[in-house]
Amino acid sequence: MGWRLGLAVHPDSGRGAAARIAGTVAERLRAEADHLELITATSFERFRQRVAECRSAGLDALVVLGGDGAVHRAVQCCADTDVALGLVPCGTGNDFARALGIPRDPSTALATLVSALRHGRRRRLDLGRVDGTDPAEPRWFGTVLCTGFDAAVNARANSLRWPHGPHRYDLALLRELVSLRPRPVVVDTDTGRLTTQATLVAVGNTAFYGGGIPICPAATYDDGMFDVTIVGPVSPWRLARILPRLRTGTHVRNPSVHTLRASRVFVAGDPGWPVFADGDPCGALPVTVTCVPGALSVLG
Incomplete structure (x- = not known):
């Protein structure tokens, strides 16, 4: 018996690149599947409903053509199920694909995905689960959950109407850097407790966020643990000096940066600090997250 596949197309991903190659991706997948269902939806609730309908009909795998936001949606539907996730990255950040070693060129990624379908290759990944929500519908993340400066930059960038593209984040970063104020936080884990003044806290299931920044290098x-990066009380000038080192992962050597590993993390602090997971808003502090081993099946 062949594959029953769903193809989730997010046409705006990659500034319209996903829409331009959707036909090619669908054609290649149809050649490998007994059935291919195209899934498009303007809202997350409708998307979840469509995936649930496909699962009831025997869905084997959900293939995402899009960026990290699209992957985050799909993870909510595939986590803790037998439905595998496939990925043809076509966004601006593609941090999930980067962490999994999936080629970021869509054509190469599609060829890798087709090979995985032909040979039945799957692997199990850990996921982060945001606790304290509805137990029947937990919130999941595959890359990084963060709060503090980086989350504030993300929130401000989302609120800006101009400029477009990556420069929007540059402007948001500058504005947040000017207003930077470290805040008291408590990071309580199953391996220890830290009370400090902090600029940001990042809980990494994988290393990358923000388009390739290895915040938790x-x-x-697949190790059943989070890596946690905490930037302590630094001035705007000092943080500006640390930021370039984020791209190389050497920021963890700075004496103002603390790192730890844990499978459960509770972060409490200023309730005005937003929380983001996989680049999507996820409420505010306090927040408790748990690493769930093998919660997601991925093709490839």
Whole structure:
């Protein structure tokens, strides 16, 4: 018996690149499947409903053509189920694909995905679960959950109407840097407790966020643990000096940066600090997250 596949197309991903190659991706997948269902939806609730309908009909795998936001949606539907996730990255950040070693060129990624379908290759990944929500519908994340400066930059960028593209984040970063104020936080884990003044806290299931920034450079997706990065009380000038080192992962050597590993993390602090997971808003502090081993099946 062949595959029953769903193809979730997010046409705006990659500034319209996903829409331009959707036909090619669908054609290649149809050649490998007994059935292919195209899934498009304007709202997350409708998307969840469509995936649930496909699962009831025997869905084997959900293939995402899009960026990290699209993957985050799909993870909510595939986590803790037998439905595998496939990925043809076509966004601006593609941090999930980067962490999994999936080629970021869509054509190469599609060829890798087709090979995985032909040979039945799957692997199990850990996921982060945001606790304290409805137990029947937990919130999941595959890459990084963050709060503090980086989350504030993300929130401000989302609120800006201009400029477009990556420069929007540059402007948001500058505005947040000017207003930077470290705040008291408590990071309580199953391996220890830290009370400090902090600029940001990042909980990594994988290493990357923000389009390739290895904020938790040692994080891996299959070890049952989070890597946590905490930037302590630094001035705007000092943080500006740390930021370039984020791209190389050497920021963890700075004496103002603390790192730890844990499978459960509770972060409490200023309730005005937003929380983001996989680049999507996820409420505010306090927040408790748990690493769930093998919660997601991925093709490839």
